[in-house]
Amino acid sequence: MKINCLSCGHNIVLEDESYGDYEGAIKCYACGAILEVKLSEGRIKSVNLTSIDAAAKKSKLRV
Ligand SMILES: [Zn+2]
Secondary structure, three states: OEEEOOOOOOEEEOOHHHHOOOOEEEEOOOOOOEEEEEEEOOEEEEEEEEOHHHHHHOOOOEO
16 A cells, blocks of 8 residues: 655655555655554545654554
8 A cells, every 4th residue: 555644745655565554654754754554444534644752652653
């Protein structure tokens, strides 16, 4: 799946093998912003800009 970084607009490509059903925080490797991804039936439902603190609290951070 592909996510557009809400902070810098960079296209983040996530490998389906690793991230096909991944829900949670994704770090933009271009600008370092943390994006919270929510899925619905394997498709991206929403992407929200979040902070590293908020993401770490959910202990799902994958950087
Ligand atoms: Zn970015």
